[in-house]
Amino acid sequence: MPSKPPTSVIPSNPPKQTTLSLGELPPRPQHFTHSPGKQPRTPSRIDPNNPPWPAYRGYHEFSFAHATMGHRLPTILGKAIDDVVRTLNEQSDEDRIVDLVEAISRMQDLMVDLTGNTKLRPIIDDGEGDIPLWNKEIAQFFQGKDFMNAPWLFAEAYKYRRLHECFSISKYWKEYDVFFRQKCDTFSRSSKAVFELSTRFAKPWETPAKGLDEAKQTEAVRLMFHELTQVCLWGNSTDLSLLINMTEEDIKKLQSTGGDHLAATEKNILGNDLPRLWETVKRIGAKPDGRIDFVLDNAGFELYCDCVYADWLIQSGLAKQIRFHGKRFAWFVSDVTRKDWDWLLNTMIYGQLFPEASDEEMDTLRLLGNRWKQYERDGKWIYEQHPFWCTGYTYWDLATEAPDVFLHLSKSDLVIFKGDLNHRKLTYDCEAPPATPFPIAIGPMASLPGAPPVCSLRTIKSDVVVGIPEEVADRLNRDEDGWKISGKYAVVLLSDGRPGEKVMFGALGRGAFQY
Numbered sequence: 167m168p169s170k171p172p173t174s175v176i177p178s179n180p181p182k183q184t185t186l187s188l189g190e191l192p193p194r195p196q197h198f199t200h201s202p203g204k205q206p207r208t209p210s211r212i213d214p215n216n217p218p219w220p221a222y223r224g225y226h227e228f229s230f231a232h233a234t235m236g237h238r239l240p241t242i243l244g245k246a247i248d249d250v251v252r253t254l255n256e257q258s259d260e261d262r263i264v265d266l267v268e269a270i271s272r273m274q275d276l277m278v279d280l281t282g283n284t285k286l287r288p289i290i291d292d293g294e295g296d297i298p299l300w301n302k303e304i305a306q307f308f309q310g311k312d313f314m315n316a317p318w319l320f321a322e323a324y325k326y327r328r329l330h331e332c333f334s335i336s337k338y339w340k341e342y343d344v345f346f347r348q349k350c351d352t353f354s355r356s357s358k359a360v361f362e363l364s365t366r367f368a369k370p371w372e373t374p375a376k377g378l379d380e381a382k383q384t385e386a387v388r389l390m391f392h393e394l395t396q397v398c399l400w401g402n403s404t405d406l407s408l409l410i411n412m413t414e415e416d417i418k419k420l421q422s423t424g425g426d427h428l429a430a431t432e433k434n435i436l437g438n439d440l441p442r443l444w445e446t447v448k449r450i451g452a453k454p455d456g457r458i459d460f461v462l463d464n465a466g467f468e469l470y471c472d473c474v475y476a477d478w479l480i481q482s483g484l485a486k487q488i489r490f491h492g493k494r495f496a497w498f499v500s501d502v503t504r505k506d507w508d509w510l511l512n513t514m515i516y517g518q519l520f521p522e523a524s525d526e527e528m529d530t531l532r533l534l535g536n537r538w539k540q541y542e543r544d545g546k547w548i549y550e551q552h553p554f555w556c557t558g559y560t561y562w563d564l565a566t567e568a569p570d571v572f573l574h575l576s577k578s579d580l581v582i583f584k585g586d587l588n589h590r591k592l593t594y595d596c597e598a599p600p601a602t603p604f605p606i607a608i609g610p611m612a613s614l615p616g617a618p619p620v621c622s623l624r625t626i627k628s629d630v631v632v633g634i635p636e637e638v639a640d641r642l643n644r645d646e647d648g649w650k651i652s653g654k655y656a657v658v659l660l661s662d663g664r665p666g667e668k669v670m671f672g673a674l675g676r677g678a679f680q681y
């Protein structure tokens with residue numbers, strides 16, 4: 167406690183009120199108003215169990231975290247067991263059968279752990295590159311934690327890693343993907359939207375008529391960019407983990423890619439940086455070696471939309487190279503693995519998934535598939551998979567836990583993160599006020615030297631929401647139950663990053679980030 171000043175220094179006639187003149191200070195930002203008491207945690211005190219704002223945890227009753235941990239994940243695991251039993255019944259070799267029976271028994275143990283809410287144990291060393299990351303994080307931050315009281319994001323990711331472990335320690339089934347059948351099936355049930363796109367985009371894209379002046383040509387390209395970015399965005403609304411109860415009609419509605427539908431849905435983009443994204447992409451187009459990265463989300467129809475978009479970015483010259491980042495193993499049901507990538511391109515060329523399609527329609531699909539494979543051969547498209555993407559860490563820890571990935575991404579001109587899970591990982595999946603500016607919400611991914619421009623294309627399917635006006639969130643909270651999990655709303659958010667600055671890892675630590 168500071169001691170009181172001696173009475174002799176107190177002015178005899180003190181002013182009643184001190185008035186500060188703030189005319190020279192920067193104006194108070196209009197968009198960053200959050201409720202008192204919701205200040206973020208001090209950067210040096212942030213860690214995976216203590217995100218910048220309060221974490222969502224499974225024990226929060228009536229939350230989506232609770233519904234997921236208590237209901238969705240056991241349902242998903244039950245369906246996965248059914249899939250493996252089906253595979254088992256198709257086997258003839260005894261060694262392979264016995265090996266698979268043991269994997270099923272491990273899945274049943276996982277079901278007991280999940281539904282019985284046991285403590286999180288280390289992952290068994292199966293030789294995968296992510297093992298040290300998992301077990302370090304568990305030891306440092308989650309000792310004694312269980313499925314329900316660990317942050318939802320970590321507990322959920324942990325469940326998918328444990329599911330992979332059921333197979334990775336087997337002899338014959340290391341690479342088995344319990345969700346592969348479902349992923350293929352949903353693509354084959356998306357025929358209307360698949361052909362709607364292939365018939366429009368199979369023919370090589372022609373630059374707008376030479377007769378147009380430059381401004382009109384640019385405008386034509388901008389309009390195309392605007393629509394295709396939305397195709398790519400809304401392609402995310404049909405991930406399998408939420409489609410448990412959807413009818414074919416529901417899926418078709420979600421996948422409609424026509425212009426009217428897009429115009430109607432643009433008003434559902436609650437935080438919309440599309441105009442700034444266009445300025446960024448235009449600058450990339452002017453570079454001789456402009457590179458765009460996609461951190462992928464779902465396989466099947468969403469991946470197909472991503473590829474249509476990436477194809478056009480290459481053809482229009484807006485990007486010279488595109489790098490796609492997928493997962494090393496089955497992840498959050500429908501995430502893209504190398505096998506899903508190969509499957510999509512090959513099925514488009516050789517598959518017979520759409521018996522009702524016309525020859526012309528099938529030709530358009532083959533044309534696209536062949537063009538995309540050629541991009542791979544030419545090095546214009548590159549598919550990559552790093553172990554970091556299947557860990558429990560959020561992207562606030564990307565630079566510290568996977569410096570090689572951060573350095574690699576820092577060389578990109580734009581990194582597009584697709585989908586809800588990537589958005590949760592970018593924003594630490596915590597209760598940030600909805601008006602939190604995106605660059606603040608993604609912390610080090612925006613503020614570290616060398617951070618690339620980052621864009622999140624996400625249909626909103628879980629609790630964390632940032633980058634939208636507070637009054638919009640208030641209105642939806644009041645009027646529309648479930649607006650955060652319906653997939654009806656979306657955000658297109660952009661952080662400019664600090665591109666071109668030298669990446670310096672020496673200065674990094676958990677407290678290196680400043681708000």
Ligand SMILES: O=P(O)(O)OC[C@@]1(O)O[C@H](CO)[C@@H](O)[C@@H]1O
Nearest residue numbers: 234405407408585586587627628
């Ligand atoms: O990442 P995606 O496919 O857009 O969405 C994944 C999702 O459906 O599953 C996760 C939780 O179970 C949530 O992040 C989200 O609701």
